[in-house]
Amino acid sequence: MDRCSNLQVLTAVGCDAAIDLADVIRIESLRSLNVRDSGLNTLDALADRPWTTALSCYTPRNRITDVASLTRVPRLQNVDLTGNPLSEHSYRTVVPALREQGTRVLLSGELEWKVTRHLHEQGIPVSCYRKKETFTLCLPGLELTEFPDFGHVKIPEKEVESLLSGNPERAFHFFPDVFESGPGSAHKGP
Template identity: 35%
Template structure:
């Protein structure tokens, strides 16, 4: 059974269990924390029904439905991945949620997460409703939220509307280009080039294909924290 697992999932399970696969039936529910990086198939982790902390880094595809069965999950981190939708997360007891640098547009499912106290949502092409209405509503509940500045969010939306596989975000006051999932890159959480707002706007105004050149100049040189 383990032979069909993505190598990245196998590595994550072996690290969590402290030994090589296969796992005994009794071991799967005992895994509480799992870190999966660069997986193209998350099959297998659904057996870890006792998870309280799940970290999915630079993976694709990622569907929010895969976490809905982890009824004890309090911390979820999905970064630089192909996550687009947050449906099926309504009943999770999430307290902390980091969804930076994905392709999420709709945040309304988060309104049902009444235990959520911390949300990171930088670098996503959110709809105007999610950015201007849902985020302020969540914040009014006392939730601590880290989100993109308006100019960065608007540029990310423009990148997606132009059909480009990029998002932009700010790290330590430096604007960077990322490419969530495996649509354009082999390692989604690395090689994020630094750009200026002016040159990105000029490229989008004059020739959106120039954004590829802006991204490629930083390939393999930097990895986000």
């Protein structure tokens, strides 16, 4: 990371849970961190540095559950947590606290958040988010697909609601290009 000392914007797409922000926070000129459609599960490292510049943190469609550490990030201007399986505490308590501190927060609506959280709690790494008026499912990270930022499936609200009950593995059936006949026979494809 020493060679990246002037880096201001870092974008990572489709990384798995092994992504570690400890090295990233050493980049003093960093102003924008973008990690999307990945397996990132914590933002705690961001609170380990006294930021002297304003920071924007865009982390849509990851596996982040706890964002309490973000309240300790000085000068945090923007954060995107859309499509993450946030805990009840993070969704209902921490996010409002961030907004009170002046941070602009993008967040999933109640239904998408509940579905994403429910699926992840059941071991199904599928995220739900809403883009304009359309509900969409995606597979963050490289665990199940080589192209986590493509092939997001649009589904009707009724189908989204149905994912809150019944067999959670049913979510995989919305990805026929990835799963031939269920998650046990997954093949990677475009």
